[in-house]
Amino acid sequence: MIFAGSLSPESQKFLNANSRLTKLLKVWRPPFKLDNEQSHILNGFGADWSHGYWWKPGRGKTIATSMHALNLMEDGEAEHCIVLIPPIITLNWFRSLSAIQHAEPGRHPTVTMYRGTPKRRKDLDLNAQFILMSYELFKRDFDRLDDFFKNRKVMGIADEAHKIKNIETDAHKACRFMFGERPFLMASGTPVSSPKDVFAYTRFNNRQAYRNLRHFEELHVKEYDDREQPLIWQNLDILNKNLLTNATYLEKPQRVEGQDNWRPIPLVYELDDKHLALYHRICDEQLVELENGNQINAVGAQRLFQTVQQVILNWAHFAGEEGLRPAGLDLCEEVLDEIQGEKLMVVANYRLSVRMLVQALAPYGAVGINGDMTYNQQMASVRRFMDDPKCRVVVLNPEAGGVGLDGLQEVCSEALFIECPTLPRQFWQALARLDRTGQKAMVNCRIAIANRTIQVSRHKKLLANDDLVTTVEGGSQSLREAIYGQ
Numbered sequence: 001m002i003f004a005g006s007l008s009p010e011s012q013k014f015l016n017a018n019s020r021l022t023k024l025l026k027v028w029r030p031p032f033k034l035d036n037e038q039s040h041i042l043n044g045f046g047a048d049w050s051h052g053y054w055w056k057p058g059r060g061k062t063i064a065t066s067m068h069a070l071n072l073m074e075d076g077e078a079e080h081c082i083v084l085i086p087p088i089i090t091l092n093w094f095r096s097l098s099a100i101q102h103a104e105p106g107r108h109p110t111v112t113m114y115r116g117t118p119k120r121r122k123d124l125d126l127n128a129q130f131i132l133m134s135y136e137l138f139k140r141d142f143d144r145l146d147d148f149f150k151n152r153k154v155m156g157i158a159d160e161a162h163k164i165k166n167i168e169t170d171a172h173k174a175c176r177f178m179f180g181e182r183p184f185l186m187a188s189g190t191p192v193s194s195p196k197d198v199f200a201y202t203r204f205n206n207r208q209a210y211r212n213l214r215h216f217e218e219l220h221v222k223e224y225d226d227r228e229q230p231l232i233w234q235n236l237d238i239l240n241k242n243l244l245t246n247a248t249y250l251e252k253p254q255r256v257e258g259q260d261n262w263r264p265i266p267l268v269y270e271l272d273d274k275h276l277a278l279y280h281r282i283c284d285e286q287l288v289e290l291e292n293g294n295q296i297n298a299v300g301a302q303r304l305f306q307t308v309q310q311v312i313l314n315w316a317h318f319a320g321e322e323g324l325r326p327a328g329l330d331l332c333e334e335v336l337d338e339i340q341g342e343k344l345m346v347v348a349n350y351r352l353s354v355r356m357l358v359q360a361l362a363p364y365g366a367v368g369i370n371g372d373m374t375y376n377q378q379m380a381s382v383r384r385f386m387d388d389p390k391c392r393v394v395v396l397n398p399e400a401g402g403v404g405l406d407g408l409q410e411v412c413s414e415a416l417f418i419e420c421p422t423l424p425r426q427f428w429q430a431l432a433r434l435d436r437t438g439q440k441a442m443v444n445c446r447i448a449i450a451n452r453t454i455q456v457s458r459h460k461k462l463l464a465n466d467d468l469v470t471t472v473e474g475g476s477q478s479l480r481e482a483i484y485g486q
Contacts, residue, residue: 052247155183190340
């Protein structure tokens with residue numbers, strides 16, 4: 001369902017023209033066909049300098065904001081776009097943008113991933129169409145960025161825009177300084193946790209709504225508490241209208257009988273350099289041991305795969321050093337931040353991983369369903385996940401929790417496969433914990449892919465519905481390519 005504010009005059013002209021979106025798609029082609037709602041919104045608002053994409057996870061905020069930015073570039077309103085994103089999903093954004101094709105064969109949007117040491121960042125190309133960076137680096141290198149783009153047509157995209165909803169933060173202030181009079185798009189699945197958040201967003205997408213914070217509070221605060229904080233709010237209809245002016249809201253789709261009711265969302269991320277070095281060392285050791293055997297067979301290949309896959313999440317265990325934090329854990333927390341209060345089913349393939357994740361995600365009330373638990377213990381985890389609002393995470397092993405487990409679909413429609421299943425049936429069985437009778441919403445199925453690891457080849461095999469361990473293709477060289485993600 002779409003809730004949108006009134007169209008700006010620029011957007012009305014955009015809508016009344018011979019579908020500017022059609023013209024844009026003749027120049028820039030997304031990697032998949034836009035759905036009707038995405039197309040309608042881009043037709044209606046794609047000419048706006050500012051827009052709030054308040055779309056629930058899985059609705060396509062990344063491709064929509066990217067196409068919106070490309071439209072402004074085609075119109076001459078912008079030449080560059082700084083995309084502010086959580087660092088763990090930088091590579092995912094890079095791949096998404098790189099999948100957009102230009103009408104000229106072989107041409108794609110130019111993209112710079114702005115990261116690395118200060119020395120390396122100074123050498124990066126800022127002339128690209130899209131510059132991807134974290135909020136932290138945007139603040140840290142603000143003077144350099146401001147100087148470079150001072151006389152250039154630069155716009156901004158704030159992904160996970162709830163990170164700038166506090167007007168007192170440096171991130172919000174930096175965005176205001178850089179993009180206060182420039183095009184700026186915001187995207188968040190759950191933008192508002194307090195009515196005061198609306199003031200922060202309207203400074204970008206509805207800049208005439210309030211003269212200042214005092215004006216905002218005079219209109220919307222009826223009573224303050226003894227600490228002078230807003231206690232009772234008023235005129236919430238005006239507040240809602242102002243939030244949704246030059247903005248749209250897309251709820252998660254409801255299930256439709258006879259259609260696919262789950263959406264795959266690949267999340268590509270990078271391991272820490274030291275972690276990746278450890279992964280490669282263990283891969284080398286395992287290959288040498290395997291190649292010294294009499295024959296490379298399916299059993300040996302499977303043992304190799306089982307070992308190296310566990311290294312991806314269990315960095316501290318394999319390094320023998322407590323406290324090392326794998327990037328996959330950052331990814332889990334980023335997904336929890338994205339879904340803002342909703343529950344999450346995390347699928348991990350190994351008992352060691354399940355135990356680590358339950359412990360690390362304890363602040364989210366995490367419970368586990370593992371093969372070393374009794375049936376009663378597993379059911380206790382299910383009941384807590386279903387009944388306790390503070391329990392936002394269940395981590396399950398697909399063999400232990402992937403068959404016969406019922407009830408999760410009543411409270412959860414968000415999944416993250418943090419470890420790629422060894423067998424396709426494990427994937428389908430685990431997904432069926434949410435995609436089943438009783439589920440009311442589309443299931444967002446995120447599949448984590450640690451770049452330059454075996455998860456790259458496992459994801460390809462999963463898409464092909466193939467089982468890598470039933471055959472050994474090409475001997476040790478094929479195995480080497482698989483575990484190194486080549």
